[in-house]
Amino acid sequence: xxxxxxxxxxxxxxxxxxxxVLFLYGPLSxxxxxxxxxxxxxxxxxxxxxSLHWFRNLTQQQAVGDFGGSFRRSFTLGVMVMLVxxxxxxxxxxxxxxxxxxATPLFYLAVASLVVPSIIISLGIGVMFQQIGIxxxxxxxxxxxxxxxxxxxxxxxxxxxxxxxxPAYEEAARDLxxxxxxxxxxxxxxxxxxxLVGVGLFGFTLSYDEFARTLMTAGTYNTLPLEIYGMTTNVxxxxxxxxxxxxxxxxxxxxxxxxxxxxxxxxxxxxV
Amino acid sequence: MTTTVDDSAATGAPAAQRGxxxxxxxxxxxxxxxxxxLALILGFFLLAPVLMIVxxxxxxxxxxxxxxxxVLTNYAETLGSWVTWxxxxxxxxxxxxxxxxxxxxxxxxxxxxxxHIRTSAMQMVLFLVCTxxxxxxxxxxxxxxxxVLGRNGLVNSTLIEMGLVSEPVEWxxxxxxxxxxxxxxxxxxxMVTPIFNTLMRIDRSLVEAARDAGATGWQILWNVILxxxxxxxxxxxxxxxxxxxxxxxxxxxMSGGQSASVALMMRNQMSLLxxxxxxxxxxxxxxxxxxxxxxxxxxxxxxxxx
Numbered sequence: 001x002x003x004x005x006x007x008x009x010x011x012x013x014x015x016x017x018x019x020x021v022l023f024l025y026g027p028l029s030x031x032x033x034x035x036x037x038x039x040x041x042x043x044x045x046x047x048x049x050x051s052l053h054w055f056r057n058l059t060q061q062q063a064v065g066d067f068g069g070s071f072r073r074s075f076t077l078g079v080m081v082m083l084v085x086x087x088x089x090x091x092x093x094x095x096x097x098x099x100x101x102x103a104t105p106l107f108y109l110a111v112a113s114l115v116v117p118s119i120i121i122s123l124g125i126g127v128m129f130q131q132i133g134i135x136x137x138x139x140x141x142x143x144x145x146x147x148x149x150x151x152x153x154x155x156x157x158x159x160x161x162x163x164x165x166x167p168a169y170e171e172a173a174r175d176l177x178x179x180x181x182x183x184x185x186x187x188x189x190x191x192x193x194x195x196l197v198g199v200g201l202f203g204f205t206l207s208y209d210e211f212a213r214t215l216m217t218a219g220t221y222n223t224l225p226l227e228i229y230g231m232t233t234n235v236x237x238x239x240x241x242x243x244x245x246x247x248x249x250x251x252x253x254x255x256x257x258x259x260x261x262x263x264x265x266x267x268x269x270x271x272v
Numbered sequence: 273m274t275t276t277v278d279d280s281a282a283t284g285a286p287a288a289q290r291g292x293x294x295x296x297x298x299x300x301x302x303x304x305x306x307x308x309x310l311a312l313i314l315g316f317f318l319l320a321p322v323l324m325i326v327x328x329x330x331x332x333x334x335x336x337x338x339x340x341x342x343v344l345t346n347y348a349e350t351l352g353s354w355v356t357w358x359x360x361x362x363x364x365x366x367x368x369x370x371x372x373x374x375x376x377x378x379x380x381x382x383x384x385x386x387x388h389i390r391t392s393a394m395q396m397v398l399f400l401v402c403t404x405x406x407x408x409x410x411x412x413x414x415x416x417x418x419x420v421l422g423r424n425g426l427v428n429s430t431l432i433e434m435g436l437v438s439e440p441v442e443w444x445x446x447x448x449x450x451x452x453x454x455x456x457x458x459x460x461x462x463m464v465t466p467i468f469n470t471l472m473r474i475d476r477s478l479v480e481a482a483r484d485a486g487a488t489g490w491q492i493l494w495n496v497i498l499x500x501x502x503x504x505x506x507x508x509x510x511x512x513x514x515x516x517x518x519x520x521x522x523x524x525x526m527s528g529g530q531s532a533s534v535a536l537m538m539r540n541q542m543s544l545l546x547x548x549x550x551x552x553x554x555x556x557x558x559x560x561x562x563x564x565x566x567x568x569x570x571x572x573x574x575x576x577x578x
Contacts, residue, residue: 013384027416095306117518124321144317205407244412251408
């Protein structure tokens with residue numbers, strides 16, 4: 001198709017795509033702008049002055065609930081989920097390259113984890129912990145509940161990676177006398193590292209934003225999405241938008257850092 | 273060493289071959305050690321809770337606690353109520369509408385990225401532009417519609433300024449329209465990604481061959497590209513349908529409590545501590561969702577598409 005003139009179809013679809021992007025980002029930018037609303041401004045346009053009033057308001061704990069604490073919990077939980085998702089998915093991906101008894105049921109269990117409605121998992125874990133007599137907590141029951149959502153993504157991504165991974169590299173390493181560990185550490189791992197970072201990004205963001213699975217499993221202390229949800233029902237000032245802006249910018253920061261790492265890994269590999 | 277996980281339905285064969293199977297038993301052991309964490313986590317946090325729900329759905333309860341029992345009243349009450357059936361129908365309505373819209377949008381976005389963007393760097397950049405919002409908080413993305421669709425929101429004030437309406441349009445927010453719009457906003461990427469993935473794998477020479485043979489643009493689309501895109505569409509459908517069927521937070525926030533979905537009904541029962549009733553509902557919903565997924569899986573083999 002190279003060198004052809006752009007057709008009418010291209011322009012129609014380009015406009016469609018542009019509208020889609022506007023649809024995705026338009027509302028987000030609306031709350032981003034409105035979070036700088038003046039102290040007397042409301043939840044909708046027009047802007048009633050420009051100020052950082054609502055961001056300051058956010059840092060005063062009494063005004064909006066425990067924003068700092070819930071952020072710390074969500075961040076810690078996200079990192080825990082990220083690490084476990086990367087390690088467990090990588091191990092499972094390696095295992096599934098060989099045949100073993102039970103591979104098929106386990107694969108379908110992972111797929112089931114993706115399609116079972118999140119509220120059912122939330123309810124199930126909540127009731128199970130209650131019956132066993134363990135207190136639900138964000139680092140226990142909610143941690144497990146989040147893993148049922150992030151692990152299938154991680155495992156499916158690792159499947160896709162290893163489906164395209166030629167064993168010739170490992171055979172070459174082995175022929176040159178590398179031990180299995182050396183082969184893994186110096187041949188396989190550098191090649192799949194960018195995908196592992198991608199799995200980690202999925203693990204962190206899916207956990208950081210998860211609501212339904214946390215609902216029944218978080219226990220006494222709220223995670224950030226639960227806190228935000230609580231705010232939607234009883235806060236009627238732009239402080240809600242300020243919180244939205246801060247968490248969204250934080251998500252963007254995490255995404256940029258991870259993408260930066262992926263690009264860096266790719267460059268480094270290209271140089272070697 | 274096989275690189276694919278295809279047809280491991282025959283998995284039993286190699287490991288079961290006894291005799292001088294030194295490397296086999298070792299590598300089999302390694303496999304089990306490697307999948308053990310996954311199996312344990314899914315076993316404890318997925319399988320056990322779902323079994324627990326099935327058990328509890330037969331239990332008796334009052335306002336204070338649950339009583340282990342084997343009663344069918346939870347199911348009788350759930351399935352015998354008009355409200356339940358209306359709620360299921362309403363949830364299915366959302367699923368069908370959102371599915372149709374995300375499929376339409378998802379296909380054309382993926383098609384544009386695959387066949388009209390010429391460099392792969394640009395393809396990745398534009399794909400990331402689509403992906404980034406999906407990695408941010410769902411609740412924030414729902415709230416972000418309030419200043420746009422609300423009574424004094426952007427859309428209404430624009431319509432009034434243009435003189436198209438004299439009063440604010442009320443059904444933009446806190447309505448079925450808002451629910452569907454927000455779901456499309458939240459879930460379209462789950463359709464774009466798998467379709468993009470399958471379209472990128474279509475051999476371009478097939479399109480060239482069709483064109484050389486005199487096919488028009490629409491014929492190529494209809495007879496070559498669409499059939500090859502079906503697996504991606506099926507996977508996207510699984511995601512979107514299961515997400516919509518399980519949704520309660522979008523319905524709650526965007527309808528302002530005026531519409532119902534199955535999961536929202538469950539959540540209300542849970543907040544009244546009626547766990548066995550919620551569990552019975554959960555079992556019915558789970559069976560329905562698994563039947564839908566099984567139906568879609570007859571069309572597509574997921575493992576071939578990875």
